[in-house]
Amino acid sequence: MRTVKTPDVRRAEILAVANNLFQSKGYSKTAVEEIVRQAGIAKGTFYYYFKSKEDILEALTKQLVDEMAIKSKQIADSNDRNAIEKIVSIISQxxxxxxxxxxxxxxxxxxxxxxxxxxINIKIIKILGPILAQVIEQGNKQQLFHVDDPLSTIQFILAGSLFLFGExxxxxxxxxxxxxxxxxLVLIERTLGAKPGAMMMLLEQCHN
Structure with missing residues (x-):
């Protein structure tokens, strides 16, 4: 009997196949026809879920950003770390x-x-900004940071880092x-009013 899969399952399978192909062959060298063949679906099925190969890339990228947001929020909400430790943990993850x-x-x-x-950069700034602002507000209360407008401040930092290192x-x-x-990192410490070297030292410990 022919197995009938739910739309969510089928879409996830197509994304997984595309991701593996992008990893092994590269995005530019991967054709829709190859995704269709390896996923074992008709071409019409592919276009039912995705408009193009670029549409698949956007879905995979959004998955990555959502995963970053979920893990960052878990760190921000935890009770076992101070604000500097949380910022460093979020950067590391x-x-x-x-x-x-x-x-x-x-x-x-x-x-x-x-x-x-x-x-995607706009999505990162809008989603991760409030999460990091929450940590900065905690840092203000702990006298580790001194920031008047946590959200605007961290969104400027995010925008700058995405442009400088994402281009x-x-x-x-x-x-x-x-x-x-x-x-x-030095600029971030100064902007947040953190003790000089505090974040650098923790980041080095995370990498060792």
Whole structure:
């Protein structure tokens, strides 16, 4: 008998196949026909769920952002860490997720996906901004931070970091990127009114 799958299951299967192909072959070298063949579906079925390969990439990217938001919110709501520890934990887990989904991140940065890139950055700023603002407010209460407008402040920081490190136009070398990340961390500490070096020290401990 032919197995009938729910729309959610079928859509998730198509996304999983596409993700694996993007990982192994790269986004640009993956054709819709190959996704259809490996998913074992008709081409019409593919287009029932997705308008194009770009539509699939957008869905995968949104999944990544949603996962970042869920994990960040769990950290923000926890009671076992102070605000600086939470900020560092959120940064670390986001870096891990990006590394795990590097194929998706790289695909989003392609010139032909510029509009998607901009939409996702807006989504990140709107979703992660309030979560990080919650942590900054906690830091204000703990006298670890001194920020008058937590949400606006962190959204400016997010926008700056996404532009500086999420744009291929700069073509940073590894050394240049590291230098700018260290400079941004110092800037974040100063902007939040944190003790100099507090976040850097915790980040180094997380990486060791």
């Amino acid at each position: 986001q870096n891990r997720l990006r590394n795990e989904k590097q194929n998706i991140v790289d695909s989003m940065h392609l010139p032909e996906n510029r509009e998607l890139h901009d939409r 291929s136009v700069f073509n940073w070398t590894k050394q240049e990127e590291l230098a700018r990340k260290q400079a941004m």
